[in-house]
Amino acid sequence: MDDAKQPAAEDTRTTRVTAEEALALHAEGRPGKLEIRLTKPLITARDLSLAYSPGVAEPCLHIHRDPKLAYDYTAKGNFVAVISNGTAVLGLGNLGALASKPVMEGKVALFKRFADVDGIDLCLDTEDVDAFVNSVRYLGPSFGGINLEDIKAPECFVIEQRLRELMDIPVFHDDQHGTAIVAAAGLINAIHLTGRDIKATRLVINGAGAASIACAELVKAMGMRPENVILCDTKGVIWRGRTEGMNQWKSAHATTTSARTLAQALDGADVFFGLSVKGALTGEMVRAMAPRPIIFAMANPDPEITPDEARAARPDCIIATGRSDYPNQVNNVLGFPFIFRGALDVRASTINDAMKIAAAESLAMLAREDVPEEVAGAGAGKALRFGPEYIIPNAFDPRLISRVSPAVAKAAMDSGVARRPLLDLQRYARDLANRLDATVGALEAIAESVRQNPRRVVFAEGEEEKVIRAAIAFRNAGYGTPVLVGREDRIATISAALGIPLPDGIEIHNARLSDSNRRYAEFLYAKRQRDGFLFRDCLRLVNQDRNVFAACMVATGDADAIVTGTTRSYSVAMEGISMAIDPIPGRVVFGLSIIVSRRAGTVLVADTAVHERPDAETLAGIARGSAAAARRLGLEPRVAFLSFSTFGDPRGTIPGSIRDAVKLLAERGADFEFDGEMSADVALDPGLRASLYPFSRLTGPANVLIMPGLHAAHILARSVPRLTSATVIGPLLTGLAHSAQIVPMQAGVNQILDVACLAAHAAATK
Numbered sequence: 001m002d003d004a005k006q007p008a009a010e011d012t013r014t015t016r017v018t019a020e021e022a023l024a025l026h027a028e029g030r031p032g033k034l035e036i037r038l039t040k041p042l043i044t045a046r047d048l049s050l051a052y053s054p055g056v057a058e059p060c061l062h063i064h065r066d067p068k069l070a071y072d073y074t075a076k077g078n079f080v081a082v083i084s085n086g087t088a089v090l091g092l093g094n095l096g097a098l099a100s101k102p103v104m105e106g107k108v109a110l111f112k113r114f115a116d117v118d119g120i121d122l123c124l125d126t127e128d129v130d131a132f133v134n135s136v137r138y139l140g141p142s143f144g145g146i147n148l149e150d151i152k153a154p155e156c157f158v159i160e161q162r163l164r165e166l167m168d169i170p171v172f173h174d175d176q177h178g179t180a181i182v183a184a185a186g187l188i189n190a191i192h193l194t195g196r197d198i199k200a201t202r203l204v205i206n207g208a209g210a211a212s213i214a215c216a217e218l219v220k221a222m223g224m225r226p227e228n229v230i231l232c233d234t235k236g237v238i239w240r241g242r243t244e245g246m247n248q249w250k251s252a253h254a255t256t257t258s259a260r261t262l263a264q265a266l267d268g269a270d271v272f273f274g275l276s277v278k279g280a281l282t283g284e285m286v287r288a289m290a291p292r293p294i295i296f297a298m299a300n301p302d303p304e305i306t307p308d309e310a311r312a313a314r315p316d317c318i319i320a321t322g323r324s325d326y327p328n329q330v331n332n333v334l335g336f337p338f339i340f341r342g343a344l345d346v347r348a349s350t351i352n353d354a355m356k357i358a359a360a361e362s363l364a365m366l367a368r369e370d371v372p373e374e375v376a377g378a379g380a381g382k383a384l385r386f387g388p389e390y391i392i393p394n395a396f397d398p399r400l401i402s403r404v405s406p407a408v409a410k411a412a413m414d415s416g417v418a419r420r421p422l423l424d425l426q427r428y429a430r431d432l433a434n435r436l437d438a439t440v441g442a443l444e445a446i447a448e449s450v451r452q453n454p455r456r457v458v459f460a461e462g463e464e465e466k467v468i469r470a471a472i473a474f475r476n477a478g479y480g481t482p483v484l485v486g487r488e489d490r491i492a493t494i495s496a497a498l499g500i501p502l503p504d505g506i507e508i509h510n511a512r513l514s515d516s517n518r519r520y521a522e523f524l525y526a527k528r529q530r531d532g533f534l535f536r537d538c539l540r541l542v543n544q545d546r547n548v549f550a551a552c553m554v555a556t557g558d559a560d561a562i563v564t565g566t567t568r569s570y571s572v573a574m575e576g577i578s579m580a581i582d583p584i585p586g587r588v589v590f591g592l593s594i595i596v597s598r599r600a601g602t603v604l605v606a607d608t609a610v611h612e613r614p615d616a617e618t619l620a621g622i623a624r625g626s627a628a629a630a631r632r633l634g635l636e637p638r639v640a641f642l643s644f645s646t647f648g649d650p651r652g653t654i655p656g657s658i659r660d661a662v663k664l665l666a667e668r669g670a671d672f673e674f675d676g677e678m679s680a681d682v683a684l685d686p687g688l689r690a691s692l693y694p695f696s697r698l699t700g701p702a703n704v705l706i707m708p709g710l711h712a713a714h715i716l717a718r719s720v721p722r723l724t725s726a727t728v729i730g731p732l733l734t735g736l737a738h739s740a741q742i743v744p745m746q747a748g749v750n751q752i753l754d755v756a757c758l759a760a761h762a763a764a765t766k
């Protein structure tokens, strides 16, 4: 948060929030951050009879006979309790149970947002260990796991240990193990980057509470020598023989050293872990550390030292904090959601060391991979690439769930604590990715069919950074051979600057120097000689216009599909493609957008690209093409012709052509459901249709929406992703004799990749 006392010196935070904004967010609308949603309908008396009495008796009796069935008939298997007594709320100290509730609601929100784990916060108003343990130990039947949070040391150690012994579900103190796992992941990478050997690395940890003791234990388990790890607390260094302010957990990590203060301990140290309070580390202390010092200032909400202060003292340092507004966020949010996801999915009886180490290693390795663009965006304009400013994945990295949770699940299976082992971990990883993003689910089946039937796809704008990245991703995803149109040296320079070498299996074609140019020009001349084009015009077009060159490749069978659009306007790209690729005879060429939402599933919208005011014939053609596309995507089409009016009310001129289109289809016959004209709510809500228009021919919610004109279609497709959480893919060009796609100029790497995959799929299913 902005703080009036912050130094006026350079401030490199990537985002800023004020105290007022934070309070307003929490107070806005329904206060707090959580609500409970139903997963079953409770609308009719029948619903009530099924979900409640008498129906509910059945699962009760079944569970009574076989307790395992609780996982099948209740929310237990995906439900975690976040429990605190508020004795160590972040680094704010003992604020009590009630004041800890915003943090606990926050942890529940993170569970849901990042790993689709449902949870509830339980804030226990007691500091008594026995009372706490007794309050929690009987809650097992309701939950798949217990996440303890912000309970101060040393009580937290006793509470966790006793609950682990008493309960048969995972009990995990996040501040201990979540923090240690994430810090260990960051440390693995920082040690790697600074060329250190963990066995010779000297670590000083400020704080000797929940988080610190767990970090000390984990780094020692990973190979750090006990004599090289010094802990400090409010009384200074925890040295062997000290008696003041000690407990058995601190004693276990006491070292033989002459250092008595944090400053003395840090003299020549390689690594600092701060798990104490704001401002505990000074620039002077940092200056005394070894070359290329590693500083993890993890106190929340304010770190032991800010990155700006640390860098001012030691420009060669690697600095991380617990906050999201600086690079390198070492925070347990990267751990607990994914660790519980993996543990719940194999019904682990506990979360053991093997699972923790697997989580730390998978986090560390993920940071070394190329960063997806939506995550790079979270870097606020800074390129995220493995290095001192990026040692740990970003919390918004969508790959976390499909990397960390399977690693944890596997470790649980290998170490014998999984009560329901998973047979196919790769499939599990794919399912997890779907779980967070409905688009992934909709595209996965298509992607799999492309992997089975790979294609050659030409990326016409092969010198563009995002196109190169998409082409590499295309290749790595196993979709086939990407063909980049561009100059080899230029593409090599760009990929080197990106730090991602071009893998084998990517082809580059320079349109100016290609051996095929004459053949393409002859093809084009044969096609266009009666449209005013001389041979030399065709040769020049092939040489100079990458879209024409790429389209000729596809039209002559040298490639299967073309993807373009990032450097030229839609109409210019379309013009280039149309030089070489014709519509399928008798078919309408139009743009199809795919809306993917969790709530409504997949809905196709057309025409979002070509016809400004389609007449009845064109609308009928668009409907036919869209229905065919829906089937290729695995949907049984229910086509609605949309308008502002429904079945003649109110009347107007536009509904006339729509009604005519419906009539044309009815007269000529169609092998799919269609109806209209109707308004969007009537199309998407079968209940509304049943009550007001029982004669309608659609048997379910419409999944293909034929728009009355380009203006309405365009507005819908552009506003949906900005107003809702749904994703819009496309517009995809439909109706051409060869697969060709134009992405919007602002398309990112993932969008280009998705469209390339769809283009390959269209080529394979033509």
Ligand SMILES: NC(=O)C1=CN([C@@H]2O[C@H](COP(=O)(O)OP(=O)(O)OC[C@H]3O[C@@H](n4cnc5c(N)ncnc54)[C@H](OP(=O)(O)O)[C@@H]3O)[C@@H](O)[C@H]2O)C=CC1
Binding pocket: 087, 088, 089, 090, 091, 092, 150, 151, 152, 153, 174, 175, 176, 179, 206, 207, 208, 209, 210, 211, 212, 232, 233, 234, 235, 245, 274, 275, 276, 277, 280, 298, 299, 300, 301, 321, 322, 330, 331, 332, 333
């Ligand atoms: N980034 C992350 O993911 C996480 C960060 N944290 C942060 O770590 C900190 C500690 O949390 P946690 O371990 O749960 O709390 P605990 O209450 O269990 O431990 C706090 C420890 O900090 C020590 N301490 C307090 N002030 C100082 C000081 N000025 N100098 C040295 N040591 C000091 C205390 O010393 P003594 O024993 O003498 O009282 C105690 O050992 C908090 O700031 C918290 O936000 C915690 C979990 C996760």
Ligand SMILES: CC(=O)C(=O)O
Binding pocket: 089, 090, 091, 150, 174, 175, 299, 300, 322, 331, 332, 333
């Ligand atoms: C992040 C966290 O759990 C803490 O600071 O306590």
Ligand SMILES: [Mg+2]
Binding pocket: 090, 149, 150, 174, 175
């Ligand atoms: Mg905490």
